[in-house]
Amino acid sequence: MKLAKQWREETRGLSSINQMCMHPAYQQIIGMGEAVIPLLLREIANKSGRWFWALKSIAREDPVPFEFRGNTKEMTKAWLEWGRQRGYECY
Template identity: 45%
Template sequence: MDFSFSYGYGSSDEISSAFDYATPSRVSSLLRSPPQPKKVAPRITGKRIRIVSPGENLNEIGGEISLQAKLFAQLKDEWREAVAYSSSPTEMAMHPAYQRIIGMGREALPFIFAELKASPFWWFWALRAITGHDPVDASMKGRLELMSKAWLQWWELNKDQ
């Protein structure tokens, strides 16, 4: 079985470590305590380890679903199941899974907006908490479709910032 380790900022070709072809036991030890530069997070996909800069597209890497995408999906499912019959915005927003999604910060935004586009739901509290913005006019409050549309328009204008 061939394992490899890439270490870089962006593409794995930019910076490569001495561990390009590591043994499974070496990879295992690297997974326990990988060397990391400041402000980057390890991303494990299949047999490769990539160091990914914050803000890089986290939805898919190399055709495989990222760990953040899996975590988001798990938390979203837990939250939606728990609040399916709730009409209280506070109860929805204070659910532990929803709070963990907010804790993911800007990394959660592409996932939240994909959800919002596919099926409007009450993501607005999280969006305000993460972005610090609220593009919803007072006349739209409580109107799920209009609120979703306002946020999706905001995302199209601001997603590259």
């Protein structure tokens, strides 16, 4: 995905999640809506990027239990399970 590549390249040195998620390419990805959910799930499965905010914004829900927030591995598992339960093809 061209926008994801652009976002990764242009936010590489940032440490602020807010700045990363407010980047124009990230916002354009969110604007694509549900059609990009499989791509974002694949991104987190393969590269573990910072796509949780985008997924939460698009899906309008958050499957990550409170105790796992901040734990990338557990957050990834929760989102991938969420995707499987909803029939998203992301692998």
